[in-house]
Amino acid sequence: xxxxxxxxxxxxxxxxxxxxxxxxxxxxxxxxxxxxxxxxxxxxxxxxxxxxxxxxxxxxxxxxxxxxxxxxxxxxxxxxxxxxxxxxxxxxxxxxxxxxxxxxxxxxxxxxxxxxxxxxxxxxxxxxxxxxxxxxxxxxxxxxxxxxxxxxxxxxxxxxxxxxxxxxxxxxxxxxxxxxxxxxxxx
Amino acid sequence: xxxxxxxxxxxxxxxxxxxxxxxxxxxxxxxxxxxxxxxxxxxxxxxxxxxxxxxxxxxxxxxxxxxxxxxxxxxxxxxxxxxxxxxxxxxxxxxxxxxxxxxxxxxxxxxxxxxxxxxxxxxxxxxxxxxxxxxxxxxxxxxxxxxxxxxxxxxxxxxxxxxxxxxxxxxxxxxxxxxxxxxxxxx
DNA sequence: ATAACCATGTAAATGGTTACATGATTAG
DNA sequence: CTAATCATGTAACCATTTACATGGTTAT
Numbered sequence: 001x002x003x004x005x006x007x008x009x010x011x012x013x014x015x016x017x018x019x020x021x022x023x024x025x026x027x028x029x030x031x032x033x034x035x036x037x038x039x040x041x042x043x044x045x046x047x048x049x050x051x052x053x054x055x056x057x058x059x060x061x062x063x064x065x066x067x068x069x070x071x072x073x074x075x076x077x078x079x080x081x082x083x084x085x086x087x088x089x090x091x092x093x094x095x096x097x098x099x100x101x102x103x104x105x106x107x108x109x110x111x112x113x114x115x116x117x118x119x120x121x122x123x124x125x126x127x128x129x130x131x132x133x134x135x136x137x138x139x140x141x142x143x144x145x146x147x148x149x150x151x152x153x154x155x156x157x158x159x160x161x162x163x164x165x166x167x168x169x170x171x172x173x174x175x176x177x178x179x180x181x182x183x184x185x186x187x
Numbered sequence: 188x189x190x191x192x193x194x195x196x197x198x199x200x201x202x203x204x205x206x207x208x209x210x211x212x213x214x215x216x217x218x219x220x221x222x223x224x225x226x227x228x229x230x231x232x233x234x235x236x237x238x239x240x241x242x243x244x245x246x247x248x249x250x251x252x253x254x255x256x257x258x259x260x261x262x263x264x265x266x267x268x269x270x271x272x273x274x275x276x277x278x279x280x281x282x283x284x285x286x287x288x289x290x291x292x293x294x295x296x297x298x299x300x301x302x303x304x305x306x307x308x309x310x311x312x313x314x315x316x317x318x319x320x321x322x323x324x325x326x327x328x329x330x331x332x333x334x335x336x337x338x339x340x341x342x343x344x345x346x347x348x349x350x351x352x353x354x355x356x357x358x359x360x361x362x363x364x365x366x367x368x369x370x371x372x373x374x
Numbered sequence: 375a376t377a378a379c380c381a382t383g384t385a386a387a388t389g390g391t392t393a394c395a396t397g398a399t400t401a402g
Numbered sequence: 403c404t405a406a407t408c409a410t411g412t413a414a415c416c417a418t419t420t421a422c423a424t425g426g427t428t429a430t
Contacts, residue, residue, distance in 0.1 A: 001283050002389070009290060019409055033285040040390055042411055063398040065410045081293050088283035088302060090309065096188050096275035098220040098335065103196060104328025106268050112328075115275060122277065141291025141299075144354040148285065148346050155342030159335050167331040189417065206381055227418055229383055250426040252382045379428075388419075393412105400407075 001083055003036045003044040008080040011054060011072040018042050018068065029133050029142060032126060032149035045070055053079050097122075105171050116160060116167055123157035188270055190223045190231040195267040198241060198259040205229050205255065216320050216329060219313060219336035232257055240266050284309075292358050303347060303354055310344035 010021045010030070018041045025035045036044075045068075048054045053076035059067040072080070097119045104112050130150050135143040197208045197217070205228050212222045223231075232255075235241045240263035246254040259267070284306045291299050317337050322330040 001286065006286070009286065012290070012293070017409075018411090019407095029289070033280060033282040033289075035279070037391065038409095038411080039392070046411090061409085064408060065396085067409070077293075080290070084287050084290050084294055085298060088287055088306075091280065091282045091284065092222070093220060093278065093280045095220040095278045097278065098332050099188065099193070099196065100271050100275055101328050101335075102216070102220075102332040103199070103267070103271050104331065105326040106199070106264075107271055111272060119275075139292040139358045140353050140356060141288050144291065144350060145285050145289040147350060147353070148288075148343065151342050151346040152339055155338050156335065159338040163331060163334060166327050166334070169327060171326045204381075205383090206379095224419065225381095225383080226420070233383090248381085251380060252424085254381070375430100377428100377430080380426085382424090384422080386419105386421085389417090391414105391416075393414085395411085396409100398408085400405100402403100402405085 001086075001089070003040040004048055005080065005083045006030070006034055006036065007041065007044050007048060007070075008053060008072060008076055008083070011070055012077065012080060015069050015071045017070065018045050021045075027129060029146065031129055032153065033145070048076065052076075101167055104167055109168065109170075113168060116164060120157055120160045123153045123160065126153040127157065188273075188276070190227040191235055192267065192270045193217070193221055193223065194228065194231050194235060194257075195240060195259060195263055195270070198257055199264065199267060202256050202258045204257065205232050208232075214316060216333065218316055219340065220332070235263065239263075288354055291354055296355065296357075300355060303351060307344055307347045310340045310347065313340040314344065 006025075007021055010016060010024050013024070013029075016024070018038065021041055022036070022038060024030055025041075045054065045056075049056055049070075053073060054070045055073055057069045057071075059069060061067055097115055100107065100115050101112070101119075127150060130146055130153065133146055135146055138146075193212075194208055197203060197211050200211070200216075203211070205225065208228055209223070209225060211217055212228075232241065232243075236243055236257075240260060241257045242260055244256050244258070246256060248254055284302055287294065287302050288299070288306075314337060317333055317340065320333055322333055325333075
């Protein structure tokens with residue numbers, strides 16, 4: 001599953017322009033499990049169009065480039081269903097914030113604090129963002145995904161807030177298990 | 188931060204071969220926030236070697252290719268610290284499982300159930316894996332990262348288990364808010 | 375027997391990010 | 403006046419994944 005499939009998915013929620021799809025990825029219901037920039041959305045949309053999985057209506061505007069509103073075709077919906085029917089790949093996650101915390105003992109305390117603080121904000125903003133999605137009348141799958149996102153973000157934010165001290169306190173001298181010691185049993 | 192930086196990080200825990208670094212990524216302390224395959228680890232290690240950020244000792248073995256044990260140099264440690272001192276990028280997460288759940292109404296119920304079940308196992312296995320890392324005597328940052336991973340995986344697994352029914356139940360007829368309805372206010 | 379483990383690596387293909395290119399409108 | 407929003411797109415670059423290539427050992 002790549003940006004093409006996700007664009008099909010976004011369009012299954014309603015017609016949209018590339019610009020609007022980007023917003024769905026970054027603010028809407030997809031934000032906590034997918035993202036993509038213009039550089040992948042526009043080419044994806046053009047490929048889908050070439051494959052007749054979407055159609056496009058151009059709407060002229062004054063002072064702006066024409067707006068291109070895309071709609072899913074029957075073939076597009078079928079392709080989406082086919083993608084969705086495969087075995088899912090394992091989640092792919094990459095967190096520089098956690099990496100930095102993990103190696104916190106190599107960092108200055110103020111930097112550690114800065115990272116922690118903005119990571120808390122990141123999860124709190126994420127919660128707000130998900131809470132703003134009204135689940136009323138939505139299919140169960142979407143409500144389920146929303147709830148999962150909320151549960152995970154909430155747990156992360158709470159953990160970070162409640163364990164601040166652990167990250168910000170200095171390592172005990174005895175715990176400076178660095179290269180030397182570990183190298184010992186590896187070599 | 189790319190695979191090169193993460194290899195430096197892995198080597199800061201002790202000397203290791205490419206093969207061992209892979210295992211750290213997939214089973215060890217890094218598993219919940221980073222991963223990489225041989226196809227990115229071996230080239231990364233060779234670039235680091237060319238840049239004198241690591242050294243390498245070749246150990247001959249019978250019936251196998253020579254083992255290459257890498258060690259961090261002073262310059263390597265400095266480079267790691269420099270990478271770690273930057274502002275972290277936002278987390279990058281991509282979940283096909285959540286995507287499939289989100290579009291659950293387009294899927295057969297047995298497939299939905301299969302996805303859910305193996306996603307629960309994924310998080311439970313993740314918990315086990317993290318629990319097997321002994322935090323005793325480790326620097327605070329590592330204990331903090333371990334705790335965060337555990338909290339998040341636990342929350343995800345628990346949510347999935349407690350809300351199974353929501354995903355597996357059929358959508359009410361009135362909630363079949365599909366293309367037509369949403370299209371209405373978008374167009 | 376068969377699978378998993380040990381152990382390295384390359385080349386091609388895939389796919390995503392970033393920078394560039396353009397430019398009017400609107401809200402603070 | 404400045405920043406943000408609307409709106410599209412391409413090209414160069416970067417990084418990762420996948421398939422290929424090799425092959426003995428050990429556990430089931």
